[in-house]
Amino acid sequence: MSANEQSMRRVTAIRNGTVIDHVPGGMSLTVLKMLGIGGVMSNPVSLLMNVPSKKLVSKDIIKVEDRELNQNELDRLALVAPDASISIIRAYSVAEKLTINLSEEITNVARCSFSNCITSNSREPLPHRLLIVARDPLEIRCHYCGKLQEINDLVERLI
Amino acid sequence: MPGLITMEDLTNEEIISILDDAERLLPIACGERYLPLLRGRILGNLFFEPSTRTRMSFETAMKRLGGDVINLGDVKNSSVVKGETLYDTIQMIDGYSDIIAMRHPRQGAAQYAADACKVPILNGGDGAGHHPTQTMLDLFTIRQAHGTLENLRVVLAGDLRYGRTVHSLSHALVRFGCKVIFASPKSLSMPTEIIADIVNQGGDVEETEDLLSEINQADVIYMTRIQKERFPDEDEYLKVADAYKLHARDLDDAKSEMIIMHPLPRVEEIHPSVDKTRYARYFEQAFNGVVTRMSLMCWLLGVGVPEDVIAASEVIG
Numbered sequence: 001m002s003a004n005e006q007s008m009r010r011v012t013a014i015r016n017g018t019v020i021d022h023v024p025g026g027m028s029l030t031v032l033k034m035l036g037i038g039g040v041m042s043n044p045v046s047l048l049m050n051v052p053s054k055k056l057v058s059k060d061i062i063k064v065e066d067r068e069l070n071q072n073e074l075d076r077l078a079l080v081a082p083d084a085s086i087s088i089i090r091a092y093s094v095a096e097k098l099t100i101n102l103s104e105e106i107t108n109v110a111r112c113s114f115s116n117c118i119t120s121n122s123r124e125p126l127p128h129r130l131l132i133v134a135r136d137p138l139e140i141r142c143h144y145c146g147k148l149q150e151i152n153d154l155v156e157r158l159i
Numbered sequence: 160m161p162g163l164i165t166m167e168d169l170t171n172e173e174i175i176s177i178l179d180d181a182e183r184l185l186p187i188a189c190g191e192r193y194l195p196l197l198r199g200r201i202l203g204n205l206f207f208e209p210s211t212r213t214r215m216s217f218e219t220a221m222k223r224l225g226g227d228v229i230n231l232g233d234v235k236n237s238s239v240v241k242g243e244t245l246y247d248t249i250q251m252i253d254g255y256s257d258i259i260a261m262r263h264p265r266q267g268a269a270q271y272a273a274d275a276c277k278v279p280i281l282n283g284g285d286g287a288g289h290h291p292t293q294t295m296l297d298l299f300t301i302r303q304a305h306g307t308l309e310n311l312r313v314v315l316a317g318d319l320r321y322g323r324t325v326h327s328l329s330h331a332l333v334r335f336g337c338k339v340i341f342a343s344p345k346s347l348s349m350p351t352e353i354i355a356d357i358v359n360q361g362g363d364v365e366e367t368e369d370l371l372s373e374i375n376q377a378d379v380i381y382m383t384r385i386q387k388e389r390f391p392d393e394d395e396y397l398k399v400a401d402a403y404k405l406h407a408r409d410l411d412d413a414k415s416e417m418i419i420m421h422p423l424p425r426v427e428e429i430h431p432s433v434d435k436t437r438y439a440r441y442f443e444q445a446f447n448g449v450v451t452r453m454s455l456m457c458w459l460l461g462v463g464v465p466e467d468v469i470a471a472s473e474v475i476g
Contacts, residue, residue: 114266116264116265116266116287117265117267118245118263118265118266118268118285119267119271120265121265123242123244124245124246124271125244126246126271126274142267143267143270144266144267144268144271145265145266145267145270145286145288146165146266146267146288146289146352147266147352148352
């Protein structure tokens with residue numbers, strides 16, 4: 001049995017829902033926060049953290065029962081888990097495989113981290129726009145003030 | 160409508176074309192001739208923080224071209240103190256004017272305003288961000304002195320961290336193949352993302368703390384004011400500020416065609432003894448704000464400047 005299969009079997013298979021694999025180790029709680037999952041009224045969620053991975057040094061796996069995440073929701077994860085792979089599960093089988101698309105702009109996912117940016121006034125109504133100006137390594141700038149953004153700072157400023 | 164938010168909004172060809180138009184408009188800017196190219200147009204002057212030269216030169220530029228101006232006035236007496244958002248203020252001025260000149264203490268405010276309204280925005284300074292209309296008048300002044308913008312050696316000196324004029328200018332200069340030398344104390348050095356941008360553009364830049372040793376090779380020395388409030392105490396300020404002051408006696412070995420510029424206001428960084436030398440250009444530079452802003456407003460409003468301005472205009476008086 002491969003390490004991946006071992007990891008997957010640490011928790012029981014789900015009947016219907018979404019499995020998010022290859023989340024960088026330790027980032028799954030952030031992913032859940034970004035997807036708005038995990039509150040009192042949430043669907044059942046299984047979480048594996050810091051399991052060995054060939055692709056990443058360590059990875060997290062998230063299984064959300066009875067909820068199929070859509071592409072828009074998943075694309076929000078590009079900031080923290082750009083290489084995650086997603087399986088939509090129906091009747092215990094993989095019905096669909098999705099990947100995360102890093103688009104040219106991330107809108108209303110996180111606030112600019114620069115304290116003097118015009119968007120730091122929470123009453124200003126225009127969307128929070130972050131531009132992907134380079135992909136490898138990932139380089140993100142605020143559309144308005146042009147300041148380079150650190151991923152860790154953005155994670156602290158999720159909307 | 161985007162307007163002019165950063166120098167990235169203009170190609171090199173557009174910059175040259177706007178400067179050419181500005182040059183033809185000089186007799187109008189001087190008040191020698193009258194040419195109402197912008198008659199019936201209204202400029203909304205939205206200055207959320209103090210400005211003398213930028214606000215007044217925008218106003219003069221619009222009036223010299225036959226247009227009119229409305230002013231936000233003192234921010235303390237406006238709806239801003241009641242908590243009005245920039246978005247709401249812009250919506251209102253958008254309806255009152257054909258073009259807006261804006262200065263705001265927050266970085267990114269000009270882009271935000273441009274996204275929020277239909278008329279063109281001219282960024283007159285947003286926090287420590289950009290000040291492209293100042294850059295255009297700086298380029299005009301440099302071209303006036305040297306006949307070209309290409310391959311010059313330009314020293315930018317003083318407060319390069321918080322001085323927004325030097326941010327926009329350095330971007331523009333490297334696009335014309337200029338060598339740019341950043342002369343500043345370490346604590347006020349050019350922000351890393353701006354240096355990274357310039358290097359990515361293929362720009363040739365150097366950093367130094369020694370302004371005086373750069374004088375003899377420079378084609379342009381661009382001075383900026385070092386502000387006391389950037390330093391923890393007066394002694395620290397005095398130690399640093401002394402190294403970034405120019406006196407006429409420092410210029411003995413300068414090239415004959417070298418020019419000294421400053422966005423003004425100056426405090427002590429250029430000694431009055433420099434004013435009478437052939438190198439001083441800062442007062443002409445301030446005047447050039449009128450003519451370049453005339454040209455920019457024509458360009459953004461789609462109004463062509465006649466090839467023969469003298470024939471198209473009338474003598475005043």
